[in-house]
Each structure stands twice: as structure tokens, then as C-alpha cells.
Amino acid sequence: MKVLVGVKRVIDAYVKVRVRGDGTGVETDNVKMSMNPFCEIAVEEAVRLKEAGTASELVAVSCGPAANQETLRTALAVGCDRAILVQHDGALEPLAVAKILAALVERESPRLVLLGKQAVDNDFNSTTQILAARLGWSQGCFTSSLEVEGDKLLVAREVDAGIEKRSLSLPSVVSADLRLNTPRYASLPNIMKARSKPLETITATDLLSESDLAPRLEILKVEEPPARKAGVKVQSVEELVAKLKDEAEVL
Amino acid sequence: MRVLVLADHDGESLKPATLSAVAAAGKFAATCDLLVMGGESSRAVADLAARVMGVAKVRLVCAESWQHASAEAAAPFVAELAADYDAVLAPVGSFAKNLLPRVAALLDVQPITEVLEIVAADTFVRPLYAGNALATVRSRDAKKLLTVRATSFEAVASEGGSATLEEVASQAGQAGESDLSSWTADEVSKSERPELTNARIVISGGRGMQSGEHFALLESVADKLGAAVGASRAAVDAGYVPNEYQVGQTGKVVAPDLYIAVGISGAIQHLAGMKDSKVIAAINNDPDAPIFQVADYGLVADLFEALPALSKALDP
Ligand SMILES: Cc1cc2nc3c(=O)[nH]c(=O)nc-3n(C[C@H](O)[C@H](O)[C@H](O)COP(=O)(O)OP(=O)(O)OC[C@H]3O[C@@H](n4cnc5c(N)ncnc54)[C@H](O)[C@@H]3O)c2cc1C
Ligand SMILES: Nc1ncnc2c1ncn2[C@@H]1O[C@H](COP(=O)(O)O)[C@@H](O)[C@H]1O
Numbered sequence: 001m002k003v004l005v006g007v008k009r010v011i012d013a014y015v016k017v018r019v020r021g022d023g024t025g026v027e028t029d030n031v032k033m034s035m036n037p038f039c040e041i042a043v044e045e046a047v048r049l050k051e052a053g054t055a056s057e058l059v060a061v062s063c064g065p066a067a068n069q070e071t072l073r074t075a076l077a078v079g080c081d082r083a084i085l086v087q088h089d090g091a092l093e094p095l096a097v098a099k100i101l102a103a104l105v106e107r108e109s110p111r112l113v114l115l116g117k118q119a120v121d122n123d124f125n126s127t128t129q130i131l132a133a134r135l136g137w138s139q140g141c142f143t144s145s146l147e148v149e150g151d152k153l154l155v156a157r158e159v160d161a162g163i164e165k166r167s168l169s170l171p172s173v174v175s176a177d178l179r180l181n182t183p184r185y186a187s188l189p190n191i192m193k194a195r196s197k198p199l200e201t202i203t204a205t206d207l208l209s210e211s212d213l214a215p216r217l218e219i220l221k222v223e224e225p226p227a228r229k230a231g232v233k234v235q236s237v238e239e240l241v242a243k244l245k246d247e248a249e250v251l
Numbered sequence: 252m253r254v255l256v257l258a259d260h261d262g263e264s265l266k267p268a269t270l271s272a273v274a275a276a277g278k279f280a281a282t283c284d285l286l287v288m289g290g291e292s293s294r295a296v297a298d299l300a301a302r303v304m305g306v307a308k309v310r311l312v313c314a315e316s317w318q319h320a321s322a323e324a325a326a327p328f329v330a331e332l333a334a335d336y337d338a339v340l341a342p343v344g345s346f347a348k349n350l351l352p353r354v355a356a357l358l359d360v361q362p363i364t365e366v367l368e369i370v371a372a373d374t375f376v377r378p379l380y381a382g383n384a385l386a387t388v389r390s391r392d393a394k395k396l397l398t399v400r401a402t403s404f405e406a407v408a409s410e411g412g413s414a415t416l417e418e419v420a421s422q423a424g425q426a427g428e429s430d431l432s433s434w435t436a437d438e439v440s441k442s443e444r445p446e447l448t449n450a451r452i453v454i455s456g457g458r459g460m461q462s463g464e465h466f467a468l469l470e471s472v473a474d475k476l477g478a479a480v481g482a483s484r485a486a487v488d489a490g491y492v493p494n495e496y497q498v499g500q501t502g503k504v505v506a507p508d509l510y511i512a513v514g515i516s517g518a519i520q521h522l523a524g525m526k527d528s529k530v531i532a533a534i535n536n537d538p539d540a541p542i543f544q545v546a547d548y549g550l551v552a553d554l555f556e557a558l559p560a561l562s563k564a565l566d567p
Contacts, residue, residue: 016519017380026384094352095361118501122379126352126362129322133356138323138431141349144494154435158494159345160448160503161261162439166321168432178501179488216361217388220374225385228526231547233538237560240532240550248530248547250452250509251476251565 001148001170003046003055004110005080006101007039007062009071010121023221035071038116040078041176044183045146046114047079054148057081059108063100065089069199076194077186083197088204088213096213098130103207105135110171112153117142117175128175138168144179252372254283255310255332257341257351262292262318264299267449268342270406273305275399276340277407278369282307283340285414286332288325288427290318297416304407306414313418317427319434324427326353332419333358338372338395343504344448347398355396362396363388367403381500381523401448402506402527440493442480444470447496450479452509453525455498456491457483459514459535459554463491468558469513475565481505481525483515499524514554517542534558 011017011026012034018027035043049055060075062068063086072083086100105113118125132139140146140155144163147154153168158177168174186194204213234240244251254276259266269285276283285306287297290313297311310332317325333339333354341347343365355362367385368376374389375397428434447453454476456469466480473480481503482496498505500523510528515521517533517540525531526545533546534557543549550557 011380013520017383019384026380093361095356095359098356120381120500123377123381123500124362124364125348126355126364129349129352130356130362132323133326133353138321139349139353141322142345156438157345157349160495162437162493162495164434165436165438166432167435169430178484179494216391217363218391220387220389222379222384222386225378225382228531228545230544231531231549233543233549233551235550237550237552237557237564240548241561241564243548244509244530244532248509250530 001055001112002057002059002108002110003049004101004105004108004113005039005042005046005058005060005075006113006115006127007043007060007071007075008036008116008119009033009062009064009068010036010119013037013120019222019224023223025219025222033067035074036116036119038118038120038176040183041178041180042114042116043075043078043080044181045176048181049148050079059084059110061086061101061104063088063092063097063204072199073194074186076197076199077191078184081197083199085199085201086204086207087201090213091215092213093215093217094124094126094130095216097127098134099208099212100204101131102134112171113173115173115175117177128173132173135173138172140166140168140172140174142177143174144177146174146180252280252337253335254279254338254340255336256283256285257329257339257347258285258287258296258300259342259344259346260287260289260293260296262289263296265296265303265409266342266344267406268344268401270303270409271401271404272340272342272399273303274404274407275366275369277305279338279372281305284308284310286310286312286329288312288317288320290315293317299409301414301416302410302412303414304412306412309414309416310419311416314427320427321429321432321434322350322353323431324429325350326357329354330357333394336394338397340397340399343398343400351396351398358394358396360392360394360396361390362398363390364398366397366399381519382526383519400504402504444473445477445479447479447481447498448503448505450507452476452478452511453481453505453507454478454511454513455481455483455515455525456486456513457515458485458489460486460491466491468555468562471562472558472565475562483521512542512546513558515542516540517545
């Protein structure tokens, strides 16, 4: 079974982002970039499927600027077999990314597409659902476990009330939640080996028209959220309870 | 403008977040229609829905096969209904996160998720980077598909309305299940405590709790306060409590009157889920823990001493 994995390059999840003074976005100059944490989980799951003999070939895909090659090399170092950069320098929304991935699915014919639950930059949580709809495939969103059984995929999904288990028919698009697995680190020899694995670059406009790629949302401004004002330290549990009762009036 | 709201419900009653989504719909038009989809018991939900203020018409899909409807089956159906509407809204939650983008895809619309504010009929505010930036976006799509954060829209009254009720069947007549996806089981832990996203007081524990057993200390305080219990990701990952307790960027977003963080450091991903609480109190033995930067009241203490003391102090 061939597996396609979507990986996005984002500002590192542990960097404190700064909104640009001119309100056009957030500061990206000299900021540490990493693979989106949920994509790391998706890649790890793909590698485990291959190690278990369930997956045959793992193809990592990233859509965006040339710098995304770095993210793809990381995916190769962890165990993907080859990588495709779909180069595009402008903004890409989930709808456009899903259209690109759908075009690649047509070309590559995978049985499973693994994505992250959400990209921690735009927090859309939509690409998996849109891609599955466009392909007419089943979707396993927010999965915390996944098992291939013949032509079925058994998933556990993290939902508001707890866990929902479903049986999906393959082919399928699945999004990884935090507890699907714990991603491994790439070893130095594997990082070296990844340098010689195939990384193909195609331009997004080879796959889709400009109008399919164009953002539907115009960003009018980006601002900092209102800051909370600093509070006080209390000295004891009794003082805490008294403040919550008499000052904050919440007890 | 004509607006359709997708009701989030549990088969017995509407989730309170649905009332917030109806309130958000009120920013587009005076009234909206509310779509209730579910198994046989959803007829009772529809009766409740018909009393919600601001709802003109309840549209009901009620059949056994919709008890555990999949997004795969529901999306084409909702997309078909959407032809009559300019906007489709649903409250943020796993139901809408799963379904609404799939509907949007079928309509070739870019969904706008986690909306915090409706500025105009085509202009919305939504968070980026775990809420560390707020973007104002204008949608060029003819139809708007949004998920809205319940914590940002004051719920409409659940009583006082008198909507008409219409049972709808799709042209395709499809069932709530399809070959693509079938439900096999739910694993939910039943609790007598209030639901996390709707509680007036939330008390959450983090890695500092050290074990699932120690959460009994929190629960004792929660029960005296009528509070819901939440957790950080670290506490869930460590298996102290189930996943539905997680508060944060990728868990639940809460904004209670009082949020008490115990043994939680205050990572940005956690703050994303609770920093809009009216009052925040924190108990942590590290005076430099970032949680104190957002806490109105901070207590530097060992939680294993502070929690029993707090429980005692709350005795009448
Ligand atoms: C993609 C992504 C998504 C994430 N989503 C979420 C999310 O939705 N929600 C979330 O919470 N996190 C999320 N995280 C994780 C987040 O970054 C932090 O790792 C997590 O919130 C830390 O949990 P914690 O505060 O319980 O643990 P820690 O950071 O380890 O803090 C434990 C705290 O307990 C205190 N403590 C220890 N012992 C005691 C004691 N005896 N008495 C008092 N205090 C004590 C310590 O001083 C410390 O401050 C996410 C991370 C990523 C990368
Ligand atoms: N530019 C991109 N390139 C590759 N994969 C992407 C891209 N954007 C989103 N994805 C995939 O879709 C997932 C969800 O992203 P989103 O819907 O934007 O929150 C990510 O975790 C990735 O797996």
C-alpha cells in the first residue's frame, strides 16, 4: 500500500510569535521554522506502517516555497522514501492545498493519505476533510489510533465526548491527533542518507490553474490579542478563597 | 441573508454551544434556520430547538441510520440544503470540525474556522498561532461556511421562540451511514460534573498532579464548587485523565467565570484554551511559571498541600 504524507513547514510551535507592526502578518525573519508537529505524527505513523509491512512506499509532499525542501528532507530522514515539493510562493489555503494533493493522488495513486489534524500556524483544521470530500474518500479525522485490516481502516477518533471508533473503507484520508504516536528523532546517519533520497520539484501551476490556487480569504489585518493585565500573588489558600469570594466575586 | 445553523446535540438536548452559534447567526440576519440531524431521539431535540430564540424554522432529519451519521454521508446532504442559504454556521466542536469543511469542499468554498467575531457579512476575525495573533479576513466566496467559537458569542435564550418544524429528506434519499464509514463504538466516561465547555467554574490539573489517582484531590474541590475538571495536554498524554479533559489550542476552548490551573506551567498552547476566562487562579510551586503572567490570583505552593487546604476552606 502506497502512502502519501502531507507535511507543512511552520514557525516552530515553541517560538513566541510576534505580530508585525504594520498589521500584515507575523514576523518570520530569523524565526525558527520546523515541521508542523501534527505532520511529524503523520510521518511517524506512515513509517510505522511501513515497518509493520503494511505500507510499501512512503511519499512526503509539501506545498509552498523552496524552503519547504528542508521539511521534506526531515521527512526523508525519518523514513519516507521520496519527496515531492509542489512549489508555490504565494499564500495557500486548505482548499488550494487539498486541490493540489488531490491532483497528486491522481498521479501517485496512494491507498492512504496521512495528514496532520491542524497546521499550528493558521489553525484551520480543514485540509483532510476537504481532500477526502474532493476525492470522494472516507475521512478519519483526529485519530488517536489506526489499524489496517484488509480493505478497512479501523480508527479511534478523539471527539468532544471521548473516543469514537469507526471502520473506514480504503482508500482514505486520515488526520493525526496528538496521541496517535510519539514521533522519533532522525538519527545522524539517516539525516545523511536522506540527502540522496529523491526529491522532485514541480510547480503548483503545473497541476492547477492560478484561479484554483488563489486565496479566497483576503487578510485585512493581523493584530495582537488584547493582553491580560498581570494579577497579584496571594500568600495562602485562605487569602485565595477570600479574594475569589469578596474581590472577584466568583465563588 | 438566509442563514442555516447546524445543531450540535447529544441525542437528548442541544449543546449550549448551539445557542451561541444561533447568536452568531444573528449578526447576519434577524432569524436563522436550525438543522437537527440524528437518530429517532432527535425528534425531541427538534422540539427543544423550536423554542430557541431567533430560530425561524427547525429542519429535522430523524432516522435510525443518522444516529451515528458520518461526515461522508451528511456532507452531500447538507451541501444540498445549503443551496437555499447564504451562510452555514456551526459551533466549534468535534462534530463541526469534522463535517463543515467537508460540506465546504463540496461547494468549493474555503471554510472559515474558529470565528471569534463577525465584523460584517463577509468579514470575520479568527485566531492564528494558538490565538497569539488575530486575523481579520474578508471572504470572496459567495457562500460563507463558518465554525464559530461558543465562548465569543453570548448564547441566545433557549426558551421563548416558536419556530416551525419541517422534516426534510434529501433528494438523493441517502442514509446517515454509507459504505465509506461506519460507526463501531463510543468510549465515553460518564461524569456527574458539568460539561467542560459550559461550566461556570473549571479546575484543571497538569503534569504537576503526578498521577491519575491524585486527580481525586482536584475532584474533591470541583465537587464543592460545582466545577468541571480539565487538564493540560501533558496530563492527558501521561494517561492521568482521558482526552476529552484537554484544554488548549488543540483541545477544548473554555471561558468560565473562574479557571483554576493547578500544576500547569502555562504553555502558549494551554493558554490558547483558557485565557479568555473571566478570572484565572493558579497554584504552582514554581514562582516563575508562565501561568502566573496571566493569573489574576497566583498562589506559589505545593499543590499536595494547597488542594486539601482549599477543599477544607470551601466547607461550609
Ligand atoms: C502541536 C501542539 C499542541 C499542543 N496542544 C496543547 C493543548 O491543547 N493543551 C495543552 O495543555 N497543551 C498543549 N500542548 C503542550 C504544551 O506545549 C505543554 O507541553 C503542556 O501544556 C504542558 O503541560 P503542563 O503545564 O501540565 O506540564 P509542565 O509544563 O511540565 O508543567 C508542570 C507544572 O507543574 C508544576 N508543579 C510540579 N509539581 C508541583 C507541585 N507539587 N505543586 C505545584 N506545582 C507543581 C511545575 O512547576 C510546572 O510549572 C501542545 C503542544 C504542541 C506542540
Ligand atoms: N502547504 C502544505 N503542504 C503540505 N501539507 C499541508 C500543507 N498545508 C496543510 N497541509 C496538511 O494538512 C494538515 C492540516 O492543515 P490545516 O487544515 O491547514 O490545519 C497539515 O497538518 C498537513 O498535513
